[in-house]
Amino acid sequence: MNCWALKSAEKLKQHLIIFTRYPEPGKTKTRMIPALGDLGAANLQKQMTEYTVSQVKELQKTVYISCEVRFAGGNLQLMRDWLGLDLVYQPQGEGDLGDRMARSLSDAFQSGREQVIIIGTDCPGVNSQLLAKAFEQVCNYDLVIGPAIDGGYYLIGLRQLIPNLFANIDWGTSQVLQQTVNIAEKLNLSKIYLPALSDVDYPEDLPIWEQTIQRQMENFSN
Template structure:
């Protein structure tokens, strides 16, 4: 482990299995399911590389159980990382809150959650997030679509996951408003670009 990082750090990765027709449906509407699957595999590889380079303990939380998978063996997209199945809850917020609660319950002191939609997420940004949690209660990585690509905290604040319209432009402002109401000290990382649609993909490729 990188000695610059606190020993009690942990990353939660919320992801899906790369299955044709089951991932990146908004992107697939613009470029086709097979091309969207290829993009998703690329995003998974970039995310896995960032987590590995950050040298932080991590757990992958898959949206559903892979067909025929052995829960004791890492998934090929996530070499060396343990994986779990996300809790059976309709709300993304509920599932994230439960994953945070489990990490804190297992002894982590600083926990960060990320998705797999942000190609510019880096090991350095992950390190920055944990560094900020030494001085702040909450760290947020804003996405330019109004959501966030990263959220980290030192203890579970379940209210941050309540009453959110997930996958909309209100997620970040509503989360920050909740944090202000709770009196939390908030650090923000640089704003990054998520890839969810054909236009997002064109913007990313264009850079």
């Protein structure tokens, strides 16, 4: 019996970490500010995070996982007031993105989790169905990775902390995915790719988000 078949068993300990930022105007989605203004960019961050959380809660209806939010900006009280008391919150802490992701993974594995996935909130293609598939795959592969069209990745899943995957990466560039894959290949890690998806980082990406909202409205009306 594979670990996916044991999803309701106590020994299966799957954990999802959401990386996001408190939507303070002028300090979030800054690349959107020329098109949306400080407040509009912060509101986009707010909406995209809420959408991601809604997809995770949808996933939890059918798949037994725990979840936490790793946040930058704001504070614990602001996060609770925003997203509610039914989530676990931890500050991302210091360091570059790699340091912060490695720290969150280390904490998760040390607390007894066995398969851990990290996602951000910039990619509206990350829905409950895709997350379910990612958790199924992380049972069978050392590395599950969701490639972003811009050369980064929107999801990474592991069965153990592999610090090398987060060191000496040029974060925020189009080289992130390839550099990570090169390290994985040097370490002989088994890996699988999820579908390539687009982030919503720049004004020209806004139609991707607008299409997501439209689909939500259509589903609600149906």
